[in-house]
Amino acid sequence: MEHSSLVGKVLHGLALALVLAFFIFPILWILLMSFQDNETILRIPPSLFFEPTLANYAALISGKLKTAAGTLDIPFTHNLFNSVVLSAAAVVIALLLGVPAAYAFARFRFRLGEFIAFTLLSFRFAPPLLVLVPLLQIYQYIGLADTYIGIVWVYQLIALPLILWIVRGYFEDIDRDIEYAHRIVGHGWWNTFRKIAVPLAGPGIAAAGLLAFIFCWNNFVFALVLASADKQPVTVGALAFVTASGIQYGQIAAAIVLSVTPTLLLALYTQRYLVEGLSLGAVKG
Amino acid sequence: MTAAAEPIAYRRPRARLGRRALPYLLSLPALLSCVLILIPFAVAVGYSLMRYRLNLPMLRGFIWFDNYRQFLTDPAFWNTVGISLLYTALAVLLELLLGLGIALLLRRPTRLNNFISILLLLPLMTAPALAALMWKLMTNPNFGILSYLVGLAGLTDFRWASAPSTALLTVVLVDIWVYTPFIMILLLAGLRSLPRQPFEAAALDGVPASFVFFRITLPMLMPYIITASLFRMLDAIQQFDIIYAMTQGGPGDRLMVFQVQAYLERFQYTNVGRSAALLMVLWLITNILSNIFIKNWLRLRERAHGHA
Secondary structure, eight states: OOOOSHHHHHHHHHHHHHHHHHHHHHHHHHHHHTTSOHHHHHOSSOOSOOOOOOHHHHHHHHTEEEETTEEEEOOHHHHHHHHHHHHHHHHHHHHHHHHHHHHHHHHOOOHHHHHHHHHHHHHHTSOHHHHHHHHHHHHHHHTOTTOHHHHHHHHHHHHHHHHHHHHHHHHHHSOHHHHHHHHHTTOOHHHHIIIIIHHHTHHHHHHHHHHHHHHHHHOOHHHHHHOOGGGOOHHHHHHHHHHHHTTOHHHHHHHHHHHHHHHHHHHHHTHHHHHHHHTTTSSOO | OOTTHHHHHHHHHHHHHHHHHHHHHHHHHHHHHHHHHHHHHHHHHHHHTEEOBTTOGGGOEEOTTHHHHHHHTOHHHHHHHHHHHHHHHHHHHHHHHHHHHHHHHTOSOOHHHHHHHHHTHHHHTSOHHHHHHHHHHHTOTTTOHHHHHHHHTTOTTOOGGGSTTTHHHHHHHHHHHHHHHHHHHHHHHHHHHSOSHHHHHHHHTTOOHHHHIIIIIHHHHHHHHHHHHHHHHHHHTTOOHHHHHHHTTOSTTTTOOHHHHHHHHHHTSOBHHHHHHHHHHHHHHHHHHHHHHHHHHHHHHHHHHSOO
8 A cells, every 4th residue: 555644654664563563472472481481481570681591492302391290201302203204204195196186187177086176175174073083983993093104194184185286286387388399209198297297396396295294283183183192293292291291381382482483484485385375276476 | 901000000099098097097096095085974974873972882873863953952052053153253254354454554565565474474384273372371360471461451350261251252362363364365465466457547536545445456356355264264163273272162161162062072071973963063064165165266266377
């Protein structure tokens, strides 16, 4: 909006400052808290000036937590490790399954393709517990309960529709003539797919993969239902941690910081593709 | 038939067959995962028609629509419906107004505006369950900065998510914090993709700003607004992470939205049948919404990619 008047410009700036304060302040505040000991945190009024301490992070990383009741073992680094393994494996599998399918949907019109694409899409919007509750029982029956494979498999519900629909858009945007030209000199479709289509859609595929990673990392309910303490990612682990640590607020803040930092950094790195990714390919940024 | 013609005649239909099978082969893995989702879904439908309690295994059996029939007279069910709808309506409406406002503020693609819009993505990329924990720390009655700030404003006994009167507002506030940026960036992308001519013409004619907004900007932005709101509604009516991490549905039954209620029904009261029936009701709502959503979304998608 154009503002010719000074008053308009000031109001505009003020509104933006308020918006930034509301959306960014909580992140900064928790970050500050993570460097404070309990005494500083409980001080009233709260102050921006304090002696920073790394004790919270040290406790989390060493896994030894000092509480009023004694020393407590906290498997937080193991939760972090689980998050990395589960999300990374889920994305790799989703890319292997999703990219060829996305190419098929982009290049061929076939009824089964539309059925698959839309079934996966509609399950993106179905209540996750609807699938998770029976799946837990099925998993217990076939021995997949509380295994990495079992959890990675359900993560496909998050990653696959995302990759399928975003990458499909990127394949559709490739000029078909480029592929024809490559095929006319005698290359087969596999060679064309590998040497022409995938490299041209490369940035889109990478962005879809990173986005899928963020969404898998941020997921909570899947692992809450399917994973025991040993397989839990940070989202579920942090909640258990809050219950276990009681009043160690600085450590809770540090755990939150460690859990959200990877996704926030990835989000900044992929921000150019976020609009397209978040709208499943419907809106270009 | 000559010897030379034979391989050609033989090869052609095979090549055609291979080409016809190709898309199916490529999408086979995706099809497999589709089937594997449909199996638990079918099992869930079965559960919802059963009396199935883990603590009373001998009573297990089909009771057809009795679980659903019991909902009709169950105040807890109607509480769940009411709270879920109220949560969705409040969250989506406020996010839409706020998101539209911010998108308008950031409309001009200056370097500062782009930087701010990137910063605003951070809450959206925070895991909702962890966002709830952040707000829990900030609203703690002993040291929470927000409790302190409202205390300065005179509200010394404001108990946020732990008081029945303010619990809903608190979780909606967290929802707003996480998801407003979603609406904002979709509408911002929409705003920036609008054609320039109508706005230039209006400026030349000296048309007042309110007229430009209500008669040009808003109607042209409508497809984006509808898609973004439906998208948000679909997620909000199923909200679980924020509410479960913050209050587990409490205080009392104040925040018993569909999925929290169904989760507790299954894992606390071990009533699998009732939990499944509750989720089927939710699925019915989301399915209607998602059909409307997908239609709108496809139209936007065609626009973005220039073809179907």
